[in-house]
Every structure is written in structure tokens, then in C-alpha cells.
Amino acid sequence: MILSLIIFGSIGWVLVLIFLFQAITKEKVEENFIVIHPSAFLDGRIAGLLQAGFIEGTLVVAREDMDEILRRINSTPGFSERENPLSIVDELKVRIEEGDFKTVCQRLNSSALIAGDFQDFLELKGIKCINIKSLDALGRGRVYVGQGVRVRDVEYGYNKARGRLDDGSIVEIKGELPRKKALTLNCVIESVLEGSSGRKIWARWEND
Numbered sequence: 514m515i516l517s518l519i520i521f522g523s524i525g526w527v528l529v530l531i532f533l534f535q536a537i538t539k540e541k542v543e544e545n546f547i548v549i550h551p552s553a554f555l556d557g558r559i560a561g562l563l564q565a566g567f568i569e570g571t572l573v574v575a576r577e578d579m580d581e582i583l584r585r586i587n588s589t590p591g592f593s594e595r596e597n598p599l600s601i602v603d604e605l606k607v608r609i610e611e612g613d614f615k616t617v618c619q620r621l622n623s624s625a626l627i628a629g630d631f632q633d634f635l636e637l638k639g640i641k642c643i644n645i646k647s648l649d650a651l652g653r654g655r656v657y658v659g660q661g662v663r664v665r666d667v668e669y670g671y672n673k674a675r676g677r678l679d680d681g682s683i684v685e686i687k688g689e690l691p692r693k694k695a696l697t698l699n700c701v702i703e704s705v706l707e708g709s710s711g712r713k714i715w716a717r718w719e720n721d
Contacts (some may be wrong), residue, residue, distance in 0.1 A: 540615035545570035547643065549607065549612060551578050555585065556628035567648045569719070572607040575617040579609060603643065608700055615640070655713060656682070660702045664716065667695050678714070688717045 547570040551574065553559050554574070562568060612618045616638045618625055625635060628645040635642050656678075664684045665678035674686040676698065686700055700716035 525673065527542055536720075546573050546621040547571065548575065548610075548614065548618045548621065548623045548625050549574045549578075550625055550627040550629075551582050551585070552628040553626045553645055554582050558627075558645055559628070562645065562648050568643065570624070573610050573623065574607055574615060575614045575620065576609055576611045577613040597646055654703055656705055656712075658702055658704060661699055662702060662714075662716065664698045664700050665696070667694075667698055674698070674718075682714055684714045684716050686718055689720065690718055691720070694718050 533583065547568060549559075549572060563572070593696045610621070610714070614625070615638065617623070622641050626643050626645065627635070632642045632644055640656065662678060664678065667674050667676035667686070669690065672690070674690055676684050676686065678684060684700065686698065687703075691698070699719045701719050702714055702716045704715045706713045
């Protein structure tokens with residue numbers, strides 16, 4: 514009787530250990546790594562996209578890329594503390610892996626976050642890419658000709674003005690302008706140009 518209890522108890526512990534091992538292994542396999550390319554680090558949109566939840570996974574940067582980013586920052590005057598892309602490493606707990614960009618992507622079987630026009634080149638090497646340009650477009654609201662919009666931070670020039678929507682889209686305001694130069698104008702969209710590099714909107718002031 515005692516021997517049977519010992520045997521069954523031992524089998525039970527073995528099954529528990531096997532279950533735990535499978536759970537841990539599964540968790541490791543399913544972990545989603547995203548390796549950040551220097552172009553994405555130096556892009557001004559990365560922090561907002563990450564914090565908004567458009568990118569999910571364990572963020573990684575290659576050690577050699579960090580060295581390259583530091584060199585670029587040190588050689589570029591005017592980087593304020595707020596603009597310094599290295600602050601993202603601290604804020605979002607980015608993990609640093611030894612090696613170069615390609616080696617780290619292949620070792621972790623990860624996706625790459627980029628901000629350039631070399632996606633096809635990387636995908637030919639077997640690296641899946643997430644392009645900030647595409648994500649940024651997802652974050653913008655849809656607009657259409659004839660839509661009324663509120664344009665903020667308006668700057669005035671000679672017979673023209675420029676402002677932005679809440680999503681950051683640039684709006685060129687043409688035609689009649691108010692005599693009193695307000696910082697916010699109600700406008701009507703007259704044309705929209707969508708492209709890989711962003712969106713441009715032309716509108717006219719809605720004279721109430």
C-alpha cells in the first residue's frame with residue numbers, strides 16, 4: 514500500500530514537472546521580439562506609436578546599432594534631452610542584445626521596426642518588417658473632400674496659412690483668410706493627397 518502511494522506520488526510529481534516545463538517552453542517560443550533599426554530610433558514618431566499600443570512585443574536593439582545611434586547623436590548639434598531617442602530605451606525598457614542588427618533579428622527570429630525605404634531589401638534576407646510610415650498612417654483619422662475640420666496652430670504667410678489637425682496632418686489653407694489672425698480656424702477640406710511619406714491636405718477657411 515505504502516509502496517503504491519510512493520509510486521503514484523512520484524508519477525504525479527513527474528507529470529507536474531513535465532507540465533511546467535512545457536508551459537515555460539511554450540511561453541518562450543511565443544514571446545514576440547521586435548528589433549528596432551537605427552532609422553526607427555532616430556524617427557520622431559516612434560515614442561508616440563509605441564505608447565499608443567500600435568506596436569506590441571519585447572523591444573530589442575542590437576549593441577552595434579546603439580553605438581551607431583550614439584555616434585549620430587554626438588555628431589548632430591541641437592539634440593535636446595526631449596528629442597534624444599535614447600530616452601526611449603529607459604522609458605520603454607528596451608532590451609540590448611549583443612551583435613549587429615541582422616544577427617540579432619535572425620537569432621531571435623524577430624520582426625524589425627524600421628523607418629526607411631529598405632523594407633524589400635530586409636525581407637529578401639528573411640527579416641519581417643514593420644514600417645513606421647504604415648503605422649503612422651493607421652493612427653490618422655480618415656478625411657474626405659467637403660469635410661469640416663478644425664485646424665490648430667495656424668501660421669500665416671502672404672495670402673496663405675498653414676496649420677495641423679489633431680493627428681498631426683499638415684493643412685494648407687488657401688483663399689480668403691480672416692483679418693484677425695486666429696490660431697485655430699474652422700475649415701472645409703478641398704483636396705487630399707495620400708502618399709508613403711505622409712498626407713497633405715488643402716482646405717479653405719469657413720467664414721462663419
